[in-house]
Amino acid sequence: MLLNKRLIEESNTNNLAAHKRSYEYVATGINNIGAIIQKLVDFQVAIPSWALGTGGTRFGRFSGGGEPGNLEQKIEDIGLLHALNQSSGAISLHIPWDIPSDAAETRKLAAMHDIKFDAVNSNTFQDQANQPLSYKFGSLQHVDKAVRKQAIEHNIEVIKQGEALGSKALTVWLADGSCFPGQLNFRKAWQNTFEGLQEIYAALPADWKIFVEYKAYEPNFYSTTVGDWGQSYLYTSKLGPQAFTLVDLGHHLPNANIEQIVSLLMMEDKLAGFHFNDSKYGDDDLTVGSINPYQLFLIFNELVEGMDAKRMDHATDLAWMIDASHNVKDPLEDLLQSIEAIMIAYAQALMVDTPALKAAQEINDVVKAQEILQAAYRTDVRPLVAEARMISGGALQPLQVFRSLKIREQLIKERGQSTVATGL
Numbered sequence: 001m002l003l004n005k006r007l008i009e010e011s012n013t014n015n016l017a018a019h020k021r022s023y024e025y026v027a028t029g030i031n032n033i034g035a036i037i038q039k040l041v042d043f044q045v046a047i048p049s050w051a052l053g054t055g056g057t058r059f060g061r062f063s064g065g066g067e068p069g070n071l072e073q074k075i076e077d078i079g080l081l082h083a084l085n086q087s088s089g090a091i092s093l094h095i096p097w098d099i100p101s102d103a104a105e106t107r108k109l110a111a112m113h114d115i116k117f118d119a120v121n122s123n124t125f126q127d128q129a130n131q132p133l134s135y136k137f138g139s140l141q142h143v144d145k146a147v148r149k150q151a152i153e154h155n156i157e158v159i160k161q162g163e164a165l166g167s168k169a170l171t172v173w174l175a176d177g178s179c180f181p182g183q184l185n186f187r188k189a190w191q192n193t194f195e196g197l198q199e200i201y202a203a204l205p206a207d208w209k210i211f212v213e214y215k216a217y218e219p220n221f222y223s224t225t226v227g228d229w230g231q232s233y234l235y236t237s238k239l240g241p242q243a244f245t246l247v248d249l250g251h252h253l254p255n256a257n258i259e260q261i262v263s264l265l266m267m268e269d270k271l272a273g274f275h276f277n278d279s280k281y282g283d284d285d286l287t288v289g290s291i292n293p294y295q296l297f298l299i300f301n302e303l304v305e306g307m308d309a310k311r312m313d314h315a316t317d318l319a320w321m322i323d324a325s326h327n328v329k330d331p332l333e334d335l336l337q338s339i340e341a342i343m344i345a346y347a348q349a350l351m352v353d354t355p356a357l358k359a360a361q362e363i364n365d366v367v368k369a370q371e372i373l374q375a376a377y378r379t380d381v382r383p384l385v386a387e388a389r390m391i392s393g394g395a396l397q398p399l400q401v402f403r404s405l406k407i408r409e410q411l412i413k414e415r416g417q418s419t420v421a422t423g424l
């Protein structure tokens with residue numbers, strides 16, 4: 001379904017007076033307010049094609065109705081999100097869950113919704129129907145060369161699919177590792193994986209990047225062959241200048257200092273970008289900002305500081321993607337909340353008084369440094385984010401519009417109660 005722009009405008013008119021009051025209150029006193037709003041307007045986050053259906057756990061899955069049944073409907077769903085918030089102008093495809101039958105038609109549909117194709121994701125963590133060899137004991141790390149070859153060929157195929165759509169990056173997340181001591185020779189597993197990545201790297205078009213994502217544990221519980229940012233960095237630094245390390249917020253051991261990891265990867269020009277989500281215990285894939293919004297702010301603070309130090313374009317030089325999937329919320333409502341949380345953290349980071357923070361650091365004024373960070377974090381920047389949305393043509397209150405227009409009910413009417421999206 002397509003959202004009627006007039007309905008968004010009507011809802012904005014109803015909310016305008018209240019918005020203006022709160023906007024003036026926050027905006028007064030911010031010197032560079034125009035520049036901040038423009039940065040918020042420009043910032044876009046890619047929606048993964050697997051997040052549009054209700055996520056599953058290994059215990060079950062409870063579909064909510066009206067889920068997109070094919071790639072076209074997934075693009076339509078992202079079109080709805082983007083119409084509401086004007087910050088979801090990209091899709092990250094997962095192959096083979098979402099293989100376009102006609103790339104030119106798929107591109108046309110996406111362009112109609114003002115959606116670009118972000119990184120494409122390969123999958124060697126599951127066996128697909130008709131797949132000759134199994135990934136039960138890994139893919140690129142596998143002891144059998146034929147399995148490694150199959151995994152390499154799949155990644156090269158994903159690059160080709162991505163090229164046809166206009167993507168510019170391949171994300172590789174490997175489930176490879178071991179569940180028990182003695183199962184693997186760590187060095188051999190690393191070498192095999194590296195050689196496979198080298199072959200994939202060699203197949204990259206000149207203007208493409210490869211993102212190597214790491215994860216501490218799960219599905220393997222004793223060792224993971226790309227287990228942390230150090231191991232990913234080892235691969236990407238040896239691969240070459242088109243290889244970067246991808247940070248997924250849920251892929252760390254408890255209490256890892258992710259903001260420091262981000263800062264150092266940027267220093268070395270090796271940060272690919274993000275898979276945003278939130279978690280309490282592990283790779284929980286919960287709504288961004290739902291558990292620890294302060295950590296998200298601290299990460300954005302390092303990102304903004306690091307990107308500015310390197311004169312990078314905030315909107316385009318790193319890859320911004322959501323990677324979340326869970327059981328209990330309407331996936332579209334969840335994604336609206338996730339994008340809002342990202343925009344809030346970004347806006348707060350833009351408000352940090354950087355010169356004052358640097359000065360405080362130089363004289364070891366720890367109290368002042370904390371005051372500066374928390375002054376930004378404790379500012380209610382929601383009116384700034386809403387203002388950026390409104391001037392881009394989106395809704396002041398996207399979630400409210402989603403509910404008042406009964407979008408999910410319409411999707412159920414259109415697609416049925418029992419559709420199930422491809423994905424986990």
Ligand SMILES: [Mn+2]
Binds near residue numbers: 173275323
């Ligand atoms: Mn991820």
